[in-house]
Amino acid sequence: MxxxxxxxxxxxxxxxxxxxxxxxPAQAFSFGNDGIQFDKDTLVDFGFISSQGLFKSTLSVFDGTTSTVLFAETKAFDTSLTDFKGSCPKTVSSPSGNCENSFLFKSGVNYSLLLDSTPNGKVYSTTSLNNPATLQAIFTETGANSYLIAFDDRGNRNDVDFNDFKVTAEFKSVPExxxxxxxxxxxxxxxxxxxxxxxxx
Structure with a gap:
């Protein structure tokens, strides 16, 4: 007893x-066009949705110095018969060959998502990093700590269609x-x- x-x-x-x-209170964080930053180490799960256009693109996480690839196209699109759309795993995959990837964002570091579209150039999800400083990614909250992120690559005479590369993001804190x-x-x-x-x- x-x-x-x-x-x-x-x-x-x-x-x-x-x-x-x-x-x-829930952790403070920034997840949008001013940058991606958390006040403690946070794992974010990314899922590829689709790409569209004539360029061969790679999406990475950029920490201000180095880039870590999330998804990369092996060719520009599946076929021209589908309006130049790219899908996973036909056109796009993560380095491990999957349609999902994860990245551990370290506490206090300001990150951005980088879309490199050969030969069109690079755009960032952080508006201030673009030259000129234009909005090139739209963050749409789809649930608790989950987002849809849609990029425009400035192609097709800068059509601003925001369908050139789409991914989902869902994050949760690493246990203390x-x-x-x-x-x-x-x-x-x-x-x-x-x-x-x-x-x-």
Whole structure:
């Protein structure tokens, strides 16, 4: 009975801590045309939807210095009979060969999405990085922490159609070490209690 009381007390303490963490306001972040930045490490899952146009494009995450490829076209489009649309896996895939990819955005770093369309040039999702500084990507919120991102590559006499490269993005925070430790403590306490009961039987 004493062991059970101690176990319940520990679980209650950890549960209370978890509730306290849950009550903390959601993390501050920027996810749009002013840049992509989180206040803690955040994993974002990207999904390719479609591309359209005459250019062979690559979509990357740009941190101001280096670029990490999310999706790349192996050719400009599937066929001209489909209005020059590109699909996955016929035309586009991630480096692993899938139609989805993930990227871990580090805390405090301001990122942008970079669309490089050969031979038309580069455009960024961050408006201020474009030359001239024009809007080249539209972020549409589709749910809790999920977005549709549609690019215009300035092709076809700068038609501003925002259908040249489309992806989805959904993000969630990487679990905090303290939260993981709390869960481990609960599991360890329950396991210890079970072993003691077996030894007493």
């Amino acid at each position: 004493i062991n059970f009381t101690k176990t319940a007390a520990v679980i209650g303490l950890v549960a209370g801590s978890s509730l306290g963490l849950a009550a903390i 070490p303290t939260a993981l430790a709390g869960l481990g403590l609960v599991a360890g306490t329950i396991a210890l209690s079970s072993r003691r009961k077996k030894n007493q039987a």
